[in-house]
Amino acid sequence: MTLKLFAAPMSSATPVHHALVELGVEFELVLFDLARGEQKSPAYLAVNPHGVVPTLVVDGTALYEALAILQWLGDRYGVERGLWPAAGSPQRLAALSWTTWAYVSYGTLINVLNFSQSPRVDASLHHPPLAAEALLRLDAALGRLDAQLAKAPYLLGDDYSLADLVVASVVTYSTYCGVDASRHANVQRWLQDFAARPSYRQVWLAEREQAA
Ligand SMILES: N[C@@H](CCC(=O)N[C@@H](CS)C(=O)NCC(=O)O)C(=O)O
Structure with missing residues (x-):
């Protein structure tokens, strides 16, 4: 191939x-x-x-x-x-759920944040109250991710998987856009694990x- x-x-x-x-x-x-x-x-x-x-x-x-x-x-x-669960396993369902959540649900909020405050977007489109609302919702979403990561070191359990790579990539990108992940201790620990992988470097x- x-x-x-x-x-x-x-x-x-x-x-x-x-x-x-x-x-x-x-x-x-x-x-x-x-x-x-x-x-x-x-x-x-x-x-x-x-x-x-x-x-x-x-x-x-x-x-x-x-x-x-x-x-x-x-x-x-x-x-x-x-690095990815077998078809038909419960973990496969979790992998699809979390990766789609990151790109679609969390990702939509990042887009709203960017449109409403990014320096790369025309300032006439900026909307500070919308940016504040997006940040609140992103923080709540990170709280739910944190609760998942309180149960096990990685999204699917004890082992690192591509699901972690995908979701951590999106969350890392959101920190470049102004999201503060630091008050979510489990997310923070997991982002550090992600950034320590040789492939990340x-x-x-x-x-x-x-x-x-
Ligand atoms: N939803 C698409 C987004 C792709 C996208 O917008 N890529 C940007 C780079 S981050 C791009 O190629 N922009 C160039 C352009 O719009 O001309 C995906 O996830 O693949």
Whole structure:
């Protein structure tokens, strides 16, 4: 199986890049400079009509949307490496629930926060009361994540899995957007475990330097 990842440093592609490294899967990496609009070239739009990263091309077929790619990587490579639960197991259901929660439910609140206060969004669209409400809801969501992580060291139990990689990636990104995770002790401890993994250092720290 041949895999080609279209990505950009410190972007929605970073968790996918990280997962490929964590899984030890061979892949070709194509890095775009988003500021130069390389993701809008006709050749790339023929691969991904949305003109965004990530796209993972699997034996010539494009798979896009980070969450879909990450869940597919779990199914295809994670199970045999002990990093994703087997189909039909209760843990598989938990893995799908938490990873989708991170991207869809928690992720929607991050988008609201960004639209209402990010310096990268036109200031005329900023809305301080909406930003405050989003921060309150994100904090409540982190409280629920913290309660889950009080039960066991990792989301699915005693062992680290791709579910942790996915959810911790989104939560880490939210801290860059102004979310304070520090008052949630179990989340904090789990984020530190995530950041201590060699694959995190290899991908996130290197990408951060590339993006700077
Ligand atoms: N929901 C998409 C978001 C993809 C996305 O918006 N990627 C950004 C980088 S973080 C991008 O490529 N932006 C370039 C552009 O909009 O031109 C996913 O999860 O894959």
